[in-house]
């Protein structure tokens with residue numbers, strides 16, 4: 168048997184297999200279209216993905232607290248918690264998602280192989296939680312802010328455990344004021360008093376938020392207080408996520424009884440600064456923005472170049488030395504990672 172003939176035969180087999188596959192996919196799409204046409208599904212309506220598990224999703228309609236387990240139409244991929252979708256409800260309460268609306272933004276995290284994967288979408292604000300105990304290391308807050316700025320989602324600084332601070336707010340209170348002066352929204356909170364979360368409730372209203380921050384700053388405690396009835400479900404979710412590596416980023420959307428929405432997952436809580444480039448870091452310092460572009464050299468690296476507008480602004484005191492030092496530290500850490 169000649170080589171040529173053999174390869175022709177192989178080609179024929181491959182084509183046959185592919186044709187069979189295409190036919191199967193077509194059949195499934197036809198079945199689905201058939202049941203959509205047969206009226207087994209209700210009319211198209213808007214919904215929000217509140218959790219996802221591979222090719223099944225939990226969807227809620229905007230005016231309804233019922234959760235509908237939905238599957239995806241064959242051509243839809245990569246939906247995440249927070250996505251706005253068009254779906255159709257079946258008689259048994261389940262449904263099919265037929266389309267995804269455009270996203271305002273998406274939060275991404277590197278997977279174990281270092282590839283960026285979307286985790287959640289349509290978030291209004293990233294609440295960066297810090298506290299006196301454990302104290303934030305030198306430029307931790309700047310790192311979080313830069314990472315948040317790179318997503319295009321508004322960061323909010325939440326100083327938790329204010330019960331541990333001296334009357335005048337101490338060092339961390341002063342730090343918070345400096346960030347407020349840069350234009351950042353800031354909130355003080357404590358889970359230890361009855362009215363300790365009033366300001367936070369206000370900030371969460373009518374928005375979709377995520378909490379991030381170092382271990383031990385009180386994220387779980389805050390969420391338990393904000394979602395008293397759902398505390399058990401949070402526990403159940405994290406138990407599930409311990410079982411397999413793929414589910415650790417499974418995010419869930421909660422409607423807060425006092426108003427607003429919260430998207431939470433262990434993966435989101437660990438959101439950090441793993442995948443930024445130099446330009447993103449530079450642009451992540453909001454007070455640099457007016458100054459950037461005024462350096463004498465177009466390719467200025469803002470190290471020791473003459474006519475560097477950024478260094479001049481630091482010299483004049485328009486940009487805080489601590490923030491500039493923090494900027495340099497973050498750039499250095501990108502190179503070594």
Ligand SMILES: Nc1nc2c(ncn2[C@@H]2O[C@H](COP(=O)(O)OP(=O)(O)OP(=O)(O)O)[C@@H](O)[C@H]2O)c(=O)[nH]1
Nearest residue numbers: 327328330357358359381382383384385386387388
């Ligand atoms: N004094 C004080 N302690 C608090 C407050 N909020 C939380 N804590 C305590 O701080 C510790 C850590 O709280 P967690 O809620 O587990 O912190 P976390 O950020 O969820 O930590 P991870 O789950 O490791 O990410 C617990 O012992 C809480 O009781 C607060 O407002 N004041």
Ligand SMILES: [Zn+2]
Nearest residue numbers: 462467469475
């Ligand atoms: Zn410069």
